[in-house]
Amino acid sequence: MNRSRERALEIIDVYLKVSKKSTQIHTVKWVKEGWIDYILPQCYTSFDNSTYSFQDLTTWWNKVVEGTDTKLYIGLGAHKPLENGYMYGWSTQKNEALNQLRFLNGLKNVEGICFFSFNAFNEVINTPTNIAYNAFQTIKNNYWVNKVKNPTTKACSYEN
16 A cells, blocks of 8 residues: 555544544444435545545545445535645646546446536636646536436425
8 A cells, every 4th residue: 555545544544533523523424324315525635635635535435325325426626726836636637627527437326526616617617728727628518518407306396
């Protein structure tokens, strides 16, 4: 096991030890007990982050929801290419966002993704000089080509 993977597992272990002291922050317990319908962890990192890589973090969450009824949606940091001084993949690798989507497609328990924030996503796709511009354009034009209908529930319904 490489050092970055060991470090990621140490961080996750610390998180679990701290969170077990309180049900208020013990999201793993919420998932395992079936107390929540879905969880959307903010995985605002990148593949090349040596402290906690995107691969390690999302693979771990994929395992957390395994065998439960809790749906897993992954939060991606569209704001990262806009941050000055951010030194990992979002600001240094032009296809980080695209590669993250492709990787998530291979995790069987990931039901979808959510970018934070729409304003950041919109700014990147409208700024040709941003390193992530082409990848975000590919996502917008090649992956998100079908309109999605708003869901209906017993409590309310929405018209498109």
